[in-house]
Amino acid sequence: MFVANRMTKNPITVEPETKVDEASALMKKHGFRRLPVVEGGTLVGFLSDRDIMKVAPSPATTLAKYEINSLLAKMMIKEIMQKEVIAVPVDATIEEAALLMYKHKIGGMPVVSSVGAVVGVITETDIFKTFVDVMGLPEGKTRLTIAVKDKIGAVKEIAEVFFEMGLNLDSLVTCKKDTGEYEIVVRGDFDNIELIKEKLAAKAYIVEHFVKIG
Structure with a gap:
């Protein structure tokens, strides 16, 4: 852009x-x-x-x-x-x-x-x-905040969960916290939040927050 x-x-x-x-x-x-x-x-x-x-x-x-x-x-x-x-x-x-x-x-x-x-x-x-516009907010998107340790390959593993479920990610942003840990924020057209949380938890990634915006 x-x-x-x-x-x-x-x-x-x-x-x-x-x-x-x-x-x-x-x-x-x-x-x-x-x-x-x-x-x-x-x-x-x-x-x-x-x-x-x-x-x-x-x-x-x-x-x-x-x-x-x-x-x-x-x-x-x-x-x-x-x-x-x-x-x-x-x-x-x-x-x-x-x-x-x-x-x-x-x-x-x-x-x-x-x-x-x-x-x-x-x-x-x-x-x-x-x-x-970049976040696709006018169209209405679900936003997930995922807690992540400072770990190589975390983005790949998280993306694979959505890929395996047949879900597209509209955007993915990493945010470093004061603690040195990270939050990964993903947005897309997601409905089955509980299943997403379950599959991410199986890989030790916790969904801290989710909300539909727009």
């Missing part, structure tokens, strides 16, 4: 000299929370609704409405935009994008080509939607 398949393509952009009120109107019109700032076709900044909120007068201001509008009409994007921009290459995986956003605590970032041109925007909403 790649960023190119999940991003908003050909995003609306603004220039450093764009007035703040114009950018704000654009964001409200299209329902955007972020706009890439480009100059000469190259990314030079990133603007978020938080950046605009920081310079917008509070409701308690004594300024008249026309004075507020006049203030924002004079201010340019380059005065408030984020100049040190975290961006992701268009050929990056969705996991790389998610890790960047997690590390830098950001909700979105521009996607750039090999020459620095903005080709898209990827947001936390896109990441969440990818997670939901």
Whole structure:
């Protein structure tokens, strides 16, 4: 799964000299929370609704409405935009994008080509939607959590149980716990949970939890 398949393509952009009120109107019109700032076709900044909120007068201001509008009409994007921009290459995986956003605590970032041109925007909403789609949740899946020791061949043995029962695994994820042990989470179209638990237990794998999602 790649960023190119999940991003908003050909995003609306603004220039450093764009007035703040114009950018704000654009964001409200299209329902955007972020706009890439480009100059000469190259990314030079990133603007978020938080950046605009920081310079917008509070409701308690004594300024008249026309004075507020006049203030924002004079201010340019380059005065408030984020100049040190975290961006992701268009050929990056969705996991790389998610890790960047997690590390830098950001909700979105521009996607750039090999020459620095903005080709898209990827947001936390896109990441969440990818997670939901990968897990097949809208179609309705049964999720099993299996307790596993740190043991070579565990994934193979668990997969064989489902294979022998004629069941397909839609996804399988391993998660390391603080204890050093693992949980293996499998999802698929499973009905006879008790029989699955019995066959896994015969190989010393315990189903700790199961639930139908979607």
